[in-house]
Amino acid sequence: MSDIHRYASVALVGLPNSGKSTLLNALVGEKVAAVSQMPQTTRGRILGVVQRGATQLAFLDTPGVHKAEHALNFRMLQHVDTVLADADLILWVVDADGFLGPGEKELAKRLKGAQQPVYLVLNKIDLVSKGRLLEKIVAYKDLLEFREILPVGAKLSQNLEPLWATMERDAPEGEWQFDDETFTDQTERGMAAEFIREKVLRKTKEEVPHGVAVVISRWIEAGHDDFPEDLDPSGLYLEVEILVERPGHRKILLGSGGEMIRDIRQSAQRELKKLLQRPVRLDLHIKVDEGWRDRPDKLDRLGL
Ligand SMILES: Nc1nc2c(ncn2[C@@H]2O[C@H](COP(=O)(O)OP(=O)(O)OP(=O)(O)O)[C@@H](O)[C@H]2O)c(=O)[nH]1
Ligand SMILES: [Mg+2]
Structure with missing residues (x-):
């Protein structure tokens, strides 16, 4: 095995209900995050660590971006800010069965200023036709300069290989931050x-x-x-x-x-x-x- 190690922290961001936590669980291969049909299921930052060959990826799931009304929601959104500031790669998880609305346009504006590579991850491909998926790609592709556009189905672990391959390619060289037994920091x-x-x-x-x-x-x-x-x-x-x-x-x-x-x-x-x-x-x-x-x-x- 080569001596070169790669490490990336990978932010999972997006609107509520887009499937970020489902994707986290699918990538980690263990259930680390709660998943439900209700928006705002995730309230904090959830870590899931995976090793692939010489690469370690630390995924950081975040609460869905929404309009905050309570102190709780403001705290939830702070987690999004922190994770976005620290991550090496950003995965913007979008519900391929949804619509490009004001919330997504707002998030696109924010991600436009990001220094890190941003992937557009179109999730829930099991729910849409190929034609619809293409329409979604056309609608989103010019919102910002995406490093990759990747359709996946997190729930059934569909099409995750191309996502793995691009993350491994884009992970910077560097020491692993976790030992290879650790898959989350939650108790x-x-x-x-x-x-x-x-x-x-x-x-x-x-x-x-x-x-x-x-x-x-x-x-x-x-x-x-x-x-x-x-x-x-x-x-x-x-x-x-x-x-x-x-x-x-x-x-x-x-x-x-x-x-x-x-x-x-x-x-x-x-x-x-x-x-x-x-x-x-x-x-x-x-x-x-x-x-x-x-x-x-x-x-x-x-x-x-
Ligand atoms: N059909 C289908 N449903 C999915 C897929 N991925 C996620 N879901 C469903 O979408 C709903 C929301 O999933 P979550 O993973 O909780 O979404 P989230 O983005 O983490 O949501 P918040 O934590 O509220 O921001 C759940 O009912 C999931 O089962 C998918 O690939 N296909
Ligand atoms: Mg969640």
Whole structure:
């Protein structure tokens, strides 16, 4: 193997729902980011590291660019700024099944000033015809000087090879920044909270998801007094707080006869079993905390 190492940090930016986190997960080959049909699923910067031959790529997923209304949203957008400033390559992820609207034009203006190479990644090719895809390429190609235009299907891992090849080509020579075991810098506790929030987002609609936060309040292993007797000793018992903004949202999350929260618990337990490789039991508590999205102290405590 040659002694030359390459390293690039790669920003994934775009409008909400374009599929940035799905693409991150597909590239890393592990689930590192929550994915849902709701815009504004991702709230922070999410790292996923991959080695390809002599090249290490550190992908940085970001929140979708949107109009900020709450303190939370301003913080989300700060992550986008930081990642854009630091990355070696920028992947602008676009929903190929969407329209070129004002939000995208705004982002194009911003990316025009970027010093780094920008790739236009047209995602969700499984949803559009070849003709439609060509129309999209024509509509976008002159917005700025793209280094590459690459159609992909993140959900089904379609056409990722050309993307890998161009990233490896464009990664600057340099030392790797992570050891080859590291694939994210998130803690298990942080990921568990995110994947529980993902289940809430997948099951709720309208304003509810935007006002939800999830905190793992207790992480209990076998041997502890509060560990359930009937749970396998290899298992894990988690006490979880789900914050919502209004009493009405609490009602929606509970569902009639508690059906909704039961559903969320069961699907989250299945997901966390995959993540943590052991049986997981969740004790979910829904708490109303009006206006938490606008309180900096609360956001600090939530790590947002
Ligand atoms: N059909 C199809 N759906 C996709 C594809 N990629 C992503 N999706 C779907 O698009 C929706 C949004 O995906 P996310 O990965 O959460 O999008 P995001 O850009 O990270 O969204 P934010 O975090 O809100 O900015 C989800 O329902 C995904 O399943 C794709 O290649 N094909
Ligand atoms: Mg996302």
